[in-house]
Amino acid sequence: MGIIKASKVVFEYIRRDEEGNVDSIQTAVDHVDLDVKEGDFVVILGHNGSGKSTLAKQLNALLVPSEGTLWVDGKDTKERKNVRDVRRKAGMVFQNPDNQIIASVVEEDVGFGPENLGVPTEEIWKRVGESLTSVGMLKFRRHSPNKLSGGQKQRVAIAGVMAMEPKCIVLDEPTAMLDPKGRKEVLSAVHELNRKKGITVILITHYMEEAVDGDYIYVMDEGKVVMEGLPKEIFSKVEELKRHRLDVPQATLLAYELKKAGLPLSEGILTRQELAEELERCYVNYSK
Template identity: 60%
Template sequence: MEAFIKAEHVSFHYENEDEHQVVQKNVLEDLSLTINKGEFVAILGHNGSGKSTLAKHFNAMFLPSDGKVFVDGIDTSDEEKKYDIRTRVGLVLQNPDNQIVASIVEEDVAFGPENLGVPAEEIRKRVDSALKAVEMYEYRMHAPYKLSGGQKQRVAIAGVIAMEPSCIVLDEPTAMLDPRGRNEVLTTIEKLNREKGITIILITHYMDEAVKADRVVVMDEGKILLDGAPREVFSHVEILKKHRLDVPQATELMHRLKSHGVNINEMPLTASECIKQLEAILK
């Protein structure tokens, strides 16, 4: 597999000025991570683990204090290539209300390509196909404030797709949505990854969302704690608990049963897997 984003020994700190003394806060510490083309990676961590900060390193919004980040072989600290990087890596933020610029859906989706200087007919094509990809085409003439949270977030995703990036970073895109909106957004993300082969980096603190990824990276205090397939990562229940992180409910249940002496070999990730295993045990 081909590496797409490469973070090499990245540290990030900022200075917080208290009344008299300058306090240095380390957000990321000597972090190295490689993300391959076409992967669906979930980055997990609780508040303050540095996961959002890391996300903003991937599209040159933040530059590392130490170390280097390479996107598609381009060094993110290269000021001249800043916009090249941002067309390759799109970033979707948490609050859909604060990232929609125009008062008509299709004009907002066109905002990115317009900034890139794409010709008008080409923008039209891209906007239509982006809106179809997130299943919001029927809403193209609507005003964004009349849409639901999940729909707004899909419009925001369409706005990024219209720039034709090879990678989309989503920074807690579902944190402000209801369960239905979360589901809509997740289905869209999975579809984009499978059908268009777009690399997806999903920053989240919901375990259930992380389970859907090919690979889960768990962060704590600016460092990578665990990195691997969801099944492998969530089998380290003890480590996760020690760092105040949850595991999916199904895994949690089976873990507790196991510690009480029930014979279980493999940890389930989803409710349906859990039911199957329980049925097998209870027979």
């Protein structure tokens, strides 16, 4: 079993009227199966309202499945006694950088998690230093979060999770409110944690460029996993992605258009370099 495993997970938002009768049921997550290997970088794609955020909250036991079972590091999230372990093992970073920083000084915020876990003071300081270093924010340790850029704030939030020494980080649209520079900062910090520390990453996003470097992609729509596979496999299905209100990176789109126009390009082109190489190959053949 992988570090995260979901079996037929269903989550329903139930709306009740004033008398407590069920008014409407909205199935936000609909029979989802996941199996995430430890150390993987997994991307969950989906448009706004596709259920991806609701799923993310399940991974952290902020919500528990209405039906089905979800295991984080072998622990069933539905069991009340496992909640703390689940949250420690699978830390969570949210979309809005301002609304997840609790303290008014960077290092105090990073220490918040370990404090809650009852980690001894000296150990907290050690962890705070290490976590801030791992996201390149050590020199801002005494700054006020209000004076940081969006990308820096998100890196502080990531450090706050790292200080709890998780095995896995779930990031729920961490770049949606950032500018391109901030987006790059956050992405490279997350990739580095994945590469150097072997942290399992689950990145929830609707930016296609961020999914290209993932190990595995799940695409969600209407609460269901509608596509899954390697980036190459997913991005070769341009039409299908568009049906799910998504798109593909520009290089992939161009390759797709060129193929449609008759150029013999190979499948699954994701990056500019790949496309340039392919085009050169075609061009050489054509010139002959």
